[in-house]
Amino acid sequence: MNIAVIGCGYVGLVSGTCLASLGHNVIGVDVDKRRVDSLGRGEVPIYEPGLSELITTQAAQGRLKFTTDTAMAVQKSSTIFVAVGTPPSPAGGADLSMLFASVDEIARHANSAKTLVIKSTVPPGTGEEVARRVKDAKHKIEVVNNPEFLREGTAIQDFMQPDRIVFGANTTEGLAVLREIFQPLIDRGFAIFSMSRASAEMSKFAANAMLAMRISFVNELSMLAANIGADIESVRVGIGTDKRIGPGFLKAGVGYGGSCFPKDVAALVYQMQQFGIEPYLLGGVEKVNQRQKLVFARRILQSVKDCPKPQIAIWGLAFKSDTDDMREAPSVDIIRSLVSAGAIVKAYDPQGMANARKILGDAIVWTGGLDECTRDTDAVALVTDWPEFITQDWKHIASLMRGKHIFDGRNCLASGKVTEAGLYYHAVGRPELEPGSGRPGSMGVVAAG
Ligand SMILES: NC(=O)c1ccc[n+]([C@@H]2O[C@H](COP(=O)([O-])OP(=O)(O)OC[C@H]3O[C@@H](n4cnc5c(N)ncnc54)[C@H](O)[C@@H]3O)[C@@H](O)[C@H]2O)c1
CATH class of the missing domain: 3.40.50.720 (NAD(P)-binding Rossmann-like Domain)
Known part of the structure; x- marks a missing residue:
C-alpha cells in the first residue's frame, strides 16, 4: 500500500520506517525542512536504538522517502497517517492545532478517496471533530484511529512486536484498510482489537x-x-x-x-x-x-x-x-x-x-x-x-x-x-545507608518495569 506519514518525530519516524519494513511504500512528511534534509542524507535527528539502521535499509530498498511536500505525499498515497505532536495547550487539555492543520491539508490536497489514520494521541472525541472537518472535501476521507503504544528506547521492537494493536473505526471500510496495513503483523499472531474510534482514542489515554x-x-x-x-x-x-x-x-x-x-x-x-x-x-x-x-x-x-x-x-x-x-x-x-x-x-x-x-x-x-x-x-x-x-x-x-x-x-x-x-x-523510599554499612534484609535485584 502507498502510505504517507505526516510528522517525522519519534512516532512518525518509527511508524513510517516500520510500515516500510512491513512492505509498504512510505513517504514521510515533515514541515521541518532541516529534519527532512538530514533524513535525506541518512542522518537521523533523534536517538532511538536501531532506527538509523532500519531507515538506511528501507530507504536503500526504495520503500521509504522523506519530503516537505504534503500535497505530493497525499496525492501519491491512499492512506495517510497523522503523527504530529499534540502538546499541552496553555488553556489545559491538548493543543490540537498541528493535528487540525495537517488534517486540513490532507482534505485540501486529496485527489481521490483516502483513509486518514490518526496516530497522534488525541483526546477521546477528536476523531469525530476531524471527520467533521474533512466531510466537505472533494473526495471521501475515512477517519480512523490507530493509537501508538511504543516506548522511546524500545520503539522498533514495540511497533514490530506489539502487545496488541488497536483499530478504532466506525465503518467496516475503515477497519478493512487498517487490517490490510497490519496484515503482516496479524499473520504473525499479534493481537488485534477492533473498536469504535472514540474507544480507541480513550484506550491510549487510559493506558498512559x-x-x-x-x-x-x-x-x-x-x-x-x-x-x-x-x-x-x-x-x-x-x-x-x-x-x-x-x-x-x-x-x-x-x-x-x-x-x-x-x-x-x-x-x-x-x-x-x-x-x-x-x-x-x-x-x-x-x-x-x-x-x-x-x-x-x-x-x-x-x-x-x-x-x-x-x-x-x-x-x-x-x-x-x-x-x-x-x-x-x-x-x-x-x-x-x-x-x-x-x-x-x-x-x-x-x-x-x-x-x-x-x-x-x-x-x-x-x-x-x-x-x-x-x-x-x-x-x-x-x-x-x-x-x-x-x-x-x-x-x-x-x-x-x-x-x-x-x-x-x-x-x-x-x-x-x-x-x-x-x-x-x-535512595527513594529505602533506608539511608552510611559508609561501610550493608542493607539488612536486602532482596537484591528483581526485574520489573
Ligand atoms: N514519543 C512517544 O513516545 C509517543 C508514543 C506514543 C504516542 N505518541 C504521540 O504521538 C504524537 C507525536 O509524538 P512525537 O513524540 O512523535 O512528536 P514529535 O514532536 O517528536 O514529532 C512531531 C513532528 O511533526 C512535525 N509536524 C508538525 N506539524 C506538521 C505538519 N502540519 N505537517 C508535517 N509535519 C508536521 C514536527 O515538525 C515534528 O517533527 C503525539 O500525539 C504523542 O502524544 C508519542
Missing part, C-alpha cells in the same frame, strides 16, 4: 494514565516507607509478584516524565473537568509526581547544607535511558530547585545534552563525561538510569568527589558497592 497512576502510587508509598524504615523495593516485589497486580511500572523514583504521561494525564484531567467530573484520582497522580521531584531536590540540598558553595553532579538528564528526549524530564525541575537554592550544578547525559541545553541554557555547568561531572562535587544525584551509570567503579567515584553523598533517583545502584567505597547511599 494507568501507568502514570502506578508510578505515583508507588512514589507516594515510598514517602511513607522512608519514614517508617521500610524498603519500597521489597514492597514492590511483595506486591508486584501478585499476578493480579503484576510487576510493571511500580518502581519508585524521581517521578514520571517524557512527552506522553504528563501531557496525557493533564489532558484527561482537563477533559473530565469539561464534563463536570472531578478527577480525584488523576489530579492526585499529578500532585504526587510534582512532589516527588521537589522532595528529591530538597533531600540533596539537606545533605550539602553545611557546604558554603555546594557543587552537585547530576548524572542523566533525559527523561529515561536510551533516549535523548528531554520533554518534561524530571531532571529539569530538580536542577531548577537546586540552582535556585544556590547550588552549582554540573551535569552529564550520554544522549540528552543538546536537548537539555536548549531548556537549561547557562544555568548549569555542562560536562563531557562522568568523571568531569563528578570531580569536586559534594553530592552525586543519579536522575536517569543509563546502564553506564549503574556499572561504576565506586572507589574511583569516591576519589573524584569532595563530599560523600550519592542519591539514587532510580533505585538502580548496587547500594553495597556504594557504601563499601566510603559513601553515603540515599
Whole structure:
C-alpha cells in the first residue's frame, strides 16, 4: 500500500520506517525542512536504538522517502497517517492545532478517496471533530484511529512486536484498510482489537494514565516507607509478584516524565473537568509526581547544607535511558530547585545534552563525561538510569568527589558497592545507608518495569 506519514518525530519516524519494513511504500512528511534534509542524507535527528539502521535499509530498498511536500505525499498515497505532536495547550487539555492543520491539508490536497489514520494521541472525541472537518472535501476521507503504544528506547521492537494493536473505526471500510496495513503483523499472531474510534482514542489515554497512576502510587508509598524504615523495593516485589497486580511500572523514583504521561494525564484531567467530573484520582497522580521531584531536590540540598558553595553532579538528564528526549524530564525541575537554592550544578547525559541545553541554557555547568561531572562535587544525584551509570567503579567515584553523598533517583545502584567505597547511599523510599554499612534484609535485584 502507498502510505504517507505526516510528522517525522519519534512516532512518525518509527511508524513510517516500520510500515516500510512491513512492505509498504512510505513517504514521510515533515514541515521541518532541516529534519527532512538530514533524513535525506541518512542522518537521523533523534536517538532511538536501531532506527538509523532500519531507515538506511528501507530507504536503500526504495520503500521509504522523506519530503516537505504534503500535497505530493497525499496525492501519491491512499492512506495517510497523522503523527504530529499534540502538546499541552496553555488553556489545559491538548493543543490540537498541528493535528487540525495537517488534517486540513490532507482534505485540501486529496485527489481521490483516502483513509486518514490518526496516530497522534488525541483526546477521546477528536476523531469525530476531524471527520467533521474533512466531510466537505472533494473526495471521501475515512477517519480512523490507530493509537501508538511504543516506548522511546524500545520503539522498533514495540511497533514490530506489539502487545496488541488497536483499530478504532466506525465503518467496516475503515477497519478493512487498517487490517490490510497490519496484515503482516496479524499473520504473525499479534493481537488485534477492533473498536469504535472514540474507544480507541480513550484506550491510549487510559493506558498512559494507568501507568502514570502506578508510578505515583508507588512514589507516594515510598514517602511513607522512608519514614517508617521500610524498603519500597521489597514492597514492590511483595506486591508486584501478585499476578493480579503484576510487576510493571511500580518502581519508585524521581517521578514520571517524557512527552506522553504528563501531557496525557493533564489532558484527561482537563477533559473530565469539561464534563463536570472531578478527577480525584488523576489530579492526585499529578500532585504526587510534582512532589516527588521537589522532595528529591530538597533531600540533596539537606545533605550539602553545611557546604558554603555546594557543587552537585547530576548524572542523566533525559527523561529515561536510551533516549535523548528531554520533554518534561524530571531532571529539569530538580536542577531548577537546586540552582535556585544556590547550588552549582554540573551535569552529564550520554544522549540528552543538546536537548537539555536548549531548556537549561547557562544555568548549569555542562560536562563531557562522568568523571568531569563528578570531580569536586559534594553530592552525586543519579536522575536517569543509563546502564553506564549503574556499572561504576565506586572507589574511583569516591576519589573524584569532595563530599560523600550519592542519591539514587532510580533505585538502580548496587547500594553495597556504594557504601563499601566510603559513601553515603540515599535512595527513594529505602533506608539511608552510611559508609561501610550493608542493607539488612536486602532482596537484591528483581526485574520489573
Ligand atoms: N514519543 C512517544 O513516545 C509517543 C508514543 C506514543 C504516542 N505518541 C504521540 O504521538 C504524537 C507525536 O509524538 P512525537 O513524540 O512523535 O512528536 P514529535 O514532536 O517528536 O514529532 C512531531 C513532528 O511533526 C512535525 N509536524 C508538525 N506539524 C506538521 C505538519 N502540519 N505537517 C508535517 N509535519 C508536521 C514536527 O515538525 C515534528 O517533527 C503525539 O500525539 C504523542 O502524544 C508519542
